[in-house]
Each structure stands twice: as structure tokens, then as C-alpha cells.
Amino acid sequence: MIEEKNEKIDKYFYTVYFIWGIWAQINNSVxxxxxxxSAISSIANVFMIVSMFFCLLFLLIESNFRVPIDKVICLVLFVFLILILTKNQSPLTFLATFSLIIVAGNFNFNNILKTYLHFTGLLLLLVISLYYLGKIPPAMIAGLNLRMRTSLGFSYYTYASQLLFYFTLAYGVYKNRTxxxxxxxxxxxxxxFVFYSTNTRNPFTLSTFFIICIFINKLVKDKFFH
Known part of the structure; x- marks a missing residue:
């Protein structure tokens, strides 16, 4: 019964994370x-905050509310600090992100990575595909050398490469030795492909360096420790 309840909480958390994550990326980058x-973003943030509150409540109920007092104090102080720092703007995004960070520590890290890979990979494929189908307009930007840069359907020319860079890192960590x-x-x-399309050197260089490191590490382990 407890395992079934834990499984339901897990599914609920990952589903909420997927919905909020993909919307946040759409809102901020496409x-x-x-x-x-703007209204949808506010609703999504409130949805995340409320959902994480209930996830945390369920987890506390399971642990019979045994929480170290120092963690409670730090949590209250941190939330209070966020509210002060964001008093002149909507704190919803900060609170939504913070609530996710607080609750995520109670869930499997690999499953969190897997969820991130799902919505980030899906977004990259959909946006770039819709861009080439002419459904999403390009954001054309002229660089210092007067070379026109396209954004592949994102609102700035570096966003596609940045998302792919984070996807590459997450995928490498998730798959690990496999x-x-x-x-x-x-x-x-x-x-x-993204580098050639957008001429964004830094994310491409970092991604390539990371891939080379994984390749060398895998090659050495396969050759000497297999």
C-alpha cells in the first residue's frame, strides 16, 4: 500500500514537472x-507551487512530520529572502522554481533527468521542425561580421544551442557508462547542425568538449576495464 502511494506521488511529481518545464521553455525561448x-505563465507557476506543496505534504505525512528544525528554519528564511528580493516584481517564477528544487531532493535524480530530457528533446524537435515547415517565424539577427544568424524558431539565436548543450550534459549524465x-x-x-545553422560557438565548443571527454573515458574503460 505504501509502495503504491509512493508510486502515485512519483508519477504526479514527474507529470507536473514535465508540464511546467515544457511550458517554461516555450514561454522563455520560442x-x-x-x-x-502572461496569464498562462502565472497559472502555470501557481500550479507548480501548489502541486509541490501537496507533494511535500504527502512526503511529510509519510515521514510522520519528522523534519530537522534547522532545515525548517533555513527554508523559512530563504523563502522570506526571495519575497524581499522580488517585492517589486512577480515572485511566482522564483517561488515555483524554488519549490521544485526543495521537493525534487526527495525523488530519484535519474528520473528527474529523464523527465528533463523528454520535454527538452521534444521541444527542440518540435520547434526546429515547425521552423523548417514555416510554422514558426525566424528571429533573424545580424552579427558583427554582418553574417545573418537564424534562431531555428527560437526567440534568440543562441537559445537552440543552449538548450541542446544542456540536453547533451543531461543525456551524458543520465546514460553514464551505458x-x-x-x-x-x-x-x-x-x-x-545547430552550430552550422546559428553560428553559436561557445555552446558547440563546450558540448563537443564534453562529448570528447565521455568518448575518451568510455574508450579507456572499454579497452582496459571491460
Whole structure:
């Protein structure tokens, strides 16, 4: 019965994280304007805060409310500090992110990474595909050398490469030793494609360096410790 309850809490947490995560990325990075976008963002943040509150409540009930007093004090002080720092602007995004961070520590890290990979990968594929289908307009920007840079459907030309960089890092950590050479090659090709399309050097360089490190580490372990 307890395991079934834990499984329901897990599914609820990952579902909420997926919905909020993909909306946050759409709202902050995609070159589209959605009707009532600001209102939807506020609703999404409130939804996240309330959901994380109930997740935390369920977890506390399971532990019979045994929580170290120092953690409670730190939590209250941190929330109070956030409210002070954001008193002139909406604190909802900060509180939503903070509530996610607080509650996420009680869930499996690999499953959190997996959820992140799902909504980030889905967003990248959808936005770039819709861009090439002409459904999302480009954000054309001229660089210092007067070379036109396209954003692949995102609202700024670096966003696609940044998202792919974080995706690459998360994927490498998630797969760990089980990652294959084919997967590394596909990750590098994806980064090369985005780099060629957007001319964003830093994310591409960092992603390539990370992939090379994983490749060398895997090669050494496969050769000497297999």
C-alpha cells in the first residue's frame, strides 16, 4: 500500500514537472506569441507551487512530520529572502522554481533527468521542425561580421544551442557508462547542425568538449576495464 502511494506521488511529481518545464521553455525561448501568455505563465507557476506543496505534504505525512528544525528554519528564511528580493516584481517564477528544487531532493535524480530530457528533446524537435515547415517565424539577427544568424524558431539565436548543450550534459549524465558510441556521434551531429545553422560557438565548443571527454573515458574503460 505504501509502495503504491509512493508510486502515485512519483508519477504526479514527474507529470507536473514535465508540464511546467515544457511550458517554461516555450514561454522563455520560442519565437511565438500565444494569447494570454502572461496569464498562462502565472497559472502555470501557481500550479507548480501548489502541486509541490501537496507533494511535500504527502512526503511529510509519510515521514510522520519528522523534519530537522534547522532545515525548517533555513527554508523559512530563504523563502522570506526571495519575497524581499522580488517585492517589486512577480515572485511566482522564483517561488515555483524554488519549490521544485526543495521537493525534487526527495525523488530519484535519474528520473528527474529523464523527465528533463523528454520535454527538452521534444521541444527542440518540435520547434526546429515547425521552423523548417514555416510554422514558426525566424528571429533573424545580424552579427558583427554582418553574417545573418537564424534562431531555428527560437526567440534568440543562441537559445537552440543552449538548450541542446544542456540536453547533451543531461543525456551524458543520465546514460553514464551505458552510453554508446552511436549516441555520442548523434549528439555531436546534432550540435554540429545547430552550430552550422546559428553560428553559436561557445555552446558547440563546450558540448563537443564534453562529448570528447565521455568518448575518451568510455574508450579507456572499454579497452582496459571491460
Amino acid at each position: 519565437n511565438v506569441r500565444i494569447p494570454f501568455q 552510453i554508446t558510441y552511436w549516441e555520442l556521434a548523434l549528439l555531436e551531429l546534432a550540435n554540429l
